[in-house]
Amino acid sequence: MHRGKGMKFVGDSRVHVDRKPNIPKDYSEYPGKTEAFWPNFLLKEWMVGAVFLIGYLCLTIAHPSPLEKLADPTDTGYTPLPDWYFLFLYQLLKYSYASGPYNTIGAFVIPGLAFGGLLLAPFLDRGPERKPSKRIIPTGLMLCGLAATVYLTWEAAAHHDWKKQHEQGKIQNFATLDQADPGYKLLQKNTCVTCHGDNLQGGPAAPALQNANLKSDEVAKIAREGKGGKMPPGVFKGTDAELKTLSEYVEKVSTKK
Known part of the structure; x- marks a missing residue:
C-alpha cells in the first residue's frame, strides 16, 4: 500500500489559513x-x-497639600492662588490684553486655541515622518507652547507675595469669649462685635482682635479717634471708666494664648 493512498485533503474557505490572533x-x-x-x-x-x-x-x-483657615466668602481681601499647574493661566490674566475688558480672551480664547490645537494635532499633522527634525511646524509650535508655559509659571511664582499668602491662609485658633464679662458687654453695647465678630475673630469689615497683641492705650486711642477709613472716630460713646475697662479687656483677649 502506497503512503497517502486513500487520503483526501479538504479545505474550508471560511477559515483563514494565516489567522494568528495572539x-x-x-x-x-x-x-x-x-x-x-x-x-x-x-x-x-x-x-x-x-x-x-x-x-x-x-x-x-x-x-x-497645605491646609488653610476656613473659607470666608465675605472676605474680599483674600487673594486666591491656583495650584502650580495652573499658574501660567493665572499669570496670563494679569496682562492688559487678557484681563479687564479682554478677560474673555485670556480666560477662554487663548487657552481654548492652545488646548484645541493640542487636541487636534494628530488630525492636522498626518505626515509619515516621526523624527522631530523632519516635522518642523508641529515641533516648533510644541516648543513655543512649552516655553510660554514655563515662562508664565516662573513669572507668577517670582512676583507673588508668598509671605502675604502664608499669613492670609494661616490657621488661627480663636477662643470662645465669655459674654458675661463686663468688658465683653461693653463691646456689645458699642457694636464692636458687629464688625469684629462675636469672638473678635474678625470679619469682612474689620480685622481680628484676638492674637493681635494690642495694648490698652492703643485700643483706647483707636476707640476714640478711629483708624483708617473703616474705623471712623467717635464710635465709642461711653465714659472714661468704661473705655478703660473695654481697652484692658481687649488687651487681655489680644495677648491671650
Whole structure:
C-alpha cells in the first residue's frame, strides 16, 4: 500500500489559513518605523504611565497639600492662588490684553486655541515622518507652547507675595469669649462685635482682635479717634471708666494664648 493512498485533503474557505490572533504581525520590513500596538507599544505606554504615577504618589506623601483657615466668602481681601499647574493661566490674566475688558480672551480664547490645537494635532499633522527634525511646524509650535508655559509659571511664582499668602491662609485658633464679662458687654453695647465678630475673630469689615497683641492705650486711642477709613472716630460713646475697662479687656483677649 502506497503512503497517502486513500487520503483526501479538504479545505474550508471560511477559515483563514494565516489567522494568528495572539501573535503580532511581522514588522521587520519596516525597521524603526512602526511596531505592533498590542502588546509592544501599549506595554511601553503603561510602563511610562506607571513610573509617573509612582512619582506623583511619592510627591503627595512627601509634600502633603497645605491646609488653610476656613473659607470666608465675605472676605474680599483674600487673594486666591491656583495650584502650580495652573499658574501660567493665572499669570496670563494679569496682562492688559487678557484681563479687564479682554478677560474673555485670556480666560477662554487663548487657552481654548492652545488646548484645541493640542487636541487636534494628530488630525492636522498626518505626515509619515516621526523624527522631530523632519516635522518642523508641529515641533516648533510644541516648543513655543512649552516655553510660554514655563515662562508664565516662573513669572507668577517670582512676583507673588508668598509671605502675604502664608499669613492670609494661616490657621488661627480663636477662643470662645465669655459674654458675661463686663468688658465683653461693653463691646456689645458699642457694636464692636458687629464688625469684629462675636469672638473678635474678625470679619469682612474689620480685622481680628484676638492674637493681635494690642495694648490698652492703643485700643483706647483707636476707640476714640478711629483708624483708617473703616474705623471712623467717635464710635465709642461711653465714659472714661468704661473705655478703660473695654481697652484692658481687649488687651487681655489680644495677648491671650
